[in-house]
Amino acid sequence: MKLDRLRGPAKAKRHNARTIAALTGNPGCARRSVLDAAGIDKVKLAERIGFPGSFGQSRFALARGNAFEAMLKADGCAMLRSVLDVGVVDYQDLGEDADDTLGARHDRTRSLLASSTSALIDHPLLTLSVAGQTVFLEPDLIAFQSEGRLRVVEIKSFAVVDGQADAAKVSAAAVQAAVYVLALRELLGEDRVSHEVVLVCPENFSLEPVAVILDVRKQLSTLRRQLSRLSSVSSLVEALPESVSFDVTLPVSSLLASLAEVSARYVPECLSACEMSVYCRDEAAGSTAALGRSVRESLGGVETVSLALDLSTGAASPTPEQEEAAALLRAAARLREEALS
Amino acid sequence: MSTLVALARAQAFAAGRAQPIATVRHLHVQDHPFVLIPLAMAGEANAPLAAMVGTTPDDPRLLVVAQPRNRDERFAFADGLATALVPYLTSFAGDTEAVPVDRGRDVRHRFVDAPQVWVPNTGGVDFLRLFGRSTRFRRVDGEYPVPPTVPLLGQWLTFLAGASEVPGSSLLLNAVQALGMHWATGQSGAEDAHLGSLLAWIESGAAAAREAEAGPVAGPATDPDFDNRVLAPLIADGDPALASVLRELMLPTWQQMWRTLALLRTLPAGDRVATRWDGDRDSYSSFVEHLAESGLPQPRRDGAVAAAARLQRLENAATRYAVQRAFDDPLVMAEYRLAGVAFGGVVTLANPDRVDDTGKRPVLRPRIMVATTETLRIEAGATLTSPARPAQKAKVISITPTGTGWDVLLELSGGMGRKLVADPGTVPLVGEKLLLTTLSEAYRPGVAFPDPTETPWTHGGPPEPYAEP
Ligand code: SF4
Numbered sequence: 108m109k110l111d112r113l114r115g116p117a118k119a120k121r122h123n124a125r126t127i128a129a130l131t132g133n134p135g136c137a138r139r140s141v142l143d144a145a146g147i148d149k150v151k152l153a154e155r156i157g158f159p160g161s162f163g164q165s166r167f168a169l170a171r172g173n174a175f176e177a178m179l180k181a182d183g184c185a186m187l188r189s190v191l192d193v194g195v196v197d198y199q200d201l202g203e204d205a206d207d208t209l210g211a212r213h214d215r216t217r218s219l220l221a222s223s224t225s226a227l228i229d230h231p232l233l234t235l236s237v238a239g240q241t242v243f244l245e246p247d248l249i250a251f252q253s254e255g256r257l258r259v260v261e262i263k264s265f266a267v268v269d270g271q272a273d274a275a276k277v278s279a280a281a282v283q284a285a286v287y288v289l290a291l292r293e294l295l296g297e298d299r300v301s302h303e304v305v306l307v308c309p310e311n312f313s314l315e316p317v318a319v320i321l322d323v324r325k326q327l328s329t330l331r332r333q334l335s336r337l338s339s340v341s342s343l344v345e346a347l348p349e350s351v352s353f354d355v356t357l358p359v360s361s362l363l364a365s366l367a368e369v370s371a372r373y374v375p376e377c378l379s380a381c382e383m384s385v386y387c388r389d390e391a392a393g394s395t396a397a398l399g400r401s402v403r404e405s406l407g408g409v410e411t412v413s414l415a416l417d418l419s420t421g422a423a424s425p426t427p428e429q430e431e432a433a434a435l436l437r438a439a440a441r442l443r444e445e446a447l448s
Numbered sequence: 449m450s451t452l453v454a455l456a457r458a459q460a461f462a463a464g465r466a467q468p469i470a471t472v473r474h475l476h477v478q479d480h481p482f483v484l485i486p487l488a489m490a491g492e493a494n495a496p497l498a499a500m501v502g503t504t505p506d507d508p509r510l511l512v513v514a515q516p517r518n519r520d521e522r523f524a525f526a527d528g529l530a531t532a533l534v535p536y537l538t539s540f541a542g543d544t545e546a547v548p549v550d551r552g553r554d555v556r557h558r559f560v561d562a563p564q565v566w567v568p569n570t571g572g573v574d575f576l577r578l579f580g581r582s583t584r585f586r587r588v589d590g591e592y593p594v595p596p597t598v599p600l601l602g603q604w605l606t607f608l609a610g611a612s613e614v615p616g617s618s619l620l621l622n623a624v625q626a627l628g629m630h631w632a633t634g635q636s637g638a639e640d641a642h643l644g645s646l647l648a649w650i651e652s653g654a655a656a657a658r659e660a661e662a663g664p665v666a667g668p669a670t671d672p673d674f675d676n677r678v679l680a681p682l683i684a685d686g687d688p689a690l691a692s693v694l695r696e697l698m699l700p701t702w703q704q705m706w707r708t709l710a711l712l713r714t715l716p717a718g719d720r721v722a723t724r725w726d727g728d729r730d731s732y733s734s735f736v737e738h739l740a741e742s743g744l745p746q747p748r749r750d751g752a753v754a755a756a757a758r759l760q761r762l763e764n765a766a767t768r769y770a771v772q773r774a775f776d777d778p779l780v781m782a783e784y785r786l787a788g789v790a791f792g793g794v795v796t797l798a799n800p801d802r803v804d805d806t807g808k809r810p811v812l813r814p815r816i817m818v819a820t821t822e823t824l825r826i827e828a829g830a831t832l833t834s835p836a837r838p839a840q841k842a843k844v845i846s847i848t849p850t851g852t853g854w855d856v857l858l859e860l861s862g863g864m865g866r867k868l869v870a871d872p873g874t875v876p877l878v879g880e881k882l883l884l885t886t887l888s889e890a891y892r893p894g895v896a897f898p899d900p901t902e903t904p905w906t907h908g909g910p911p912e913p914y915a916e917p
Contacts, residue, residue: 165675168491266493375636405454
């Protein structure tokens with residue numbers, strides 16, 4: 108298949124809720140769609156072409172996350188059960204496995220979830236169709252099934268202090284949970300899966316767990332909209348010349364040439380969401396978008412910094428659509444000059 | 449973002465250097481500030497790893513927690529921070545001045561100066577807020593006693609963090625925000641969050657800023673790579689080199705903090721900065737008084753009435769701050785001119801002696817005509833003020849289009865003395881350049897809130913009295 112050829116002999120990277128959330132964060136970017144669909148290791152690719160980013164995770168954070176999760180799951184999930192207030196139900200761990208057994212695990216997930224017995228189901232393997240492709244979701248959640256309805260339970264190790272938590276972390280968790288809700292709904296149907304998800308976090312400055320209910324309806328509809336905006340990857344890939352490949356063993360010059368074939372849409376938000384961002388930022392230098400969405404809008408949506416400046420000084424004459432923006436820019440330039448002289 | 453600031457960013461990109469977006473300094477800079485750079489342990493809920501603190505550039509003091517998960521060490525750190533910070537904070541509670549209240553019938557006293565703490569970024573402010581929350585309820589007796597300095601530190605940090613939410617307050621400031629208010633860089637706001645990079649844009653330019661990105665972070669979060677490669681082995685082995693490694697990591701930020709202060713001092717303070725600092729001195733004075741009297745720690749959460757009152761105070765402060773900045777700084781006022789709610793023009797006609805005698809008493813109501821070529825989003829009937837004569841009101845009588853702009857006819861009241869003839873210089877003369885705006889510094893009285901003990905049940909009822917946790 109052409110997608111595999113784009114990657115070369117390397118192993119395909121699998122999706123998880125975080126990568127889907129990031130992907131839908133910039134739905135207009137064909138480059139990321141293609142790289143993700145082909146399962147390219149973007150960290151390696153960025154390093155190889157000389158634009159490494161820092162996307163590592165602190166081992167202290169990992170250790171704490173793992174410790175919190177292990178504590179909740181110890182003794183047959185005793186603590187998790189009590190914080191979720193679910194009483195005595197089954198606990199089924201579908202475990203982890205290798206690439207070639209994913210299909211089997213997905214089948215087991217499906218049959219277990221379809222059976223609708225009350226249970227906590229750990230590590231279910233889900234699928235989601237993304238940009239016309241069915242992708243496996245590397246699972247990192249528990250589904251709680253009761254009376255035929257499923258609820259997504261996410262364990263996070265950031266603290267909830269006096270009922271409040273870091274807003275950015277909560278909203279990231281909500282988007283990720285929404286990805287799981289969506290995938291579960293694809294598998295089981297709309298009405299079997301609740302739009303309310305349970306977030307289990309440590310409370311205040313202890314490791315005592317607290318369960319918080321999040322309504323992810325808003326995230327679900329954004330996610331759906333963004334997923335539908337992801338241009339179909341297969342047609343993107345079809346349109347690429349034969350020479351395009353992201354096999355990281357290839358020379359840097361040919362990797363750069365391949366990247367140039369797939370258009371990107373860099374925005375500063377990429378810096379925290381996409382492993383290619385240092386490269387794309389460099390490539391986008393001089394565009395107003397690289398200064399941020401609000402700057403671009405305030406400059407009247409003009410593409411490049413140099414054009415915005417030329418319009419502001421009158422060195423460039425505006426097209427009819429640019430008239431209004433140009434007038435504003437000229438006025439702004441005049442006022443700045445007056446105030447600074 | 450306003451078009452003016454966006455344009456400044458574009459200009460900064462083209463020039464490879466940050467561009468000014470303010471002509472005066474909009475915050476107070478203490479002659480003796482306290483710089484505090486906190487570092488947190490990744491993953492933990494607000495566990496301190498280190499702090500670099502002090503009041504002079506060449507004398508940074510480093511506090512380190514060698515085992516961040518060890519409770520005793522954590523409180524030893526809090527004790528160390530308290531020992532460095534609290535005496536500084538209370539050192540301003542000395543000389544007082546009398547301020548007339550109740551229309552001069554009474555006076556109250558406030559301290560003539562107040563402390564000022566600087567952290568690198570908003571993350572630093574959040575860290576202090578949480579650290580205050582985690583320490584202010586600690587008991588100095590009982591099963592897990594902590595040093596008495598610890599809960600006191602917690603109350604001070606909570607006070608400072610609360611003050612930093614008030615727009616225009618200068619008690620707790622962060623370098624990134626302070627610089628970003630006065631200079632625009634040629635990169636995005638997300639990239640400006642890196643203090644080293646932002647400062648480099650101002651001091652040396654774009655290339656230096658890119659280099660600075662690779663430099664050490666300003667905390668409170670550490671770099672994951674640093675955690676994994678450097679910190680983890682040091683902590684695991686209880687290596688005594690930890691302190692010197694952290695010192696080296698934090699020193700560049702320490703220097704950047706002092707350079708930030710020096711840069712800000714090069715700008716002249718806006719005229720209204722001192723008034724806002726007066727307000728800071730007021731809240732400092734009442735907090736010192738609170739500590740001396742009941743000394744109860746601030747509640748976990750405000751009750752309904754306190755929360756609503758606080759929200760309104762914050763909104764009022766935000767409005768006042770925005771207007772004061774515009775009145776202090778033509779470059780900020782330019783944003784309102786661009787939006788059409790302020791305009792510059794020239795007086796073309798003036799009738800300074802006009803008296804309106806249609807009412808019970810004759811009153812002085814001079815009229816002037818101002819010609820402008822700027823965009824106007826103002827209608828007849830609006831009341832305008834001019835930063836040059838803030839006590840005077842100008843009512844818009846009519847706006848007439850001319851070939852090149854508008855003729856605005858204004859009727860003036862106030863700020864002209866008590867007689868039926870205007871005091872000299874109080875009415876603009878023909879030919880004078882004027883700036884007029886709908887912005888007003890006038891005091892807006894707030895809504896009255898019920899006493900907290902009468903909080904309706906719909907809002908949770910009266911707050912619980914303070915209980916020892
Ligand atoms: S960093 Fe590049 S590839 Fe990644 S989403 Fe942004 S523009 Fe697309």
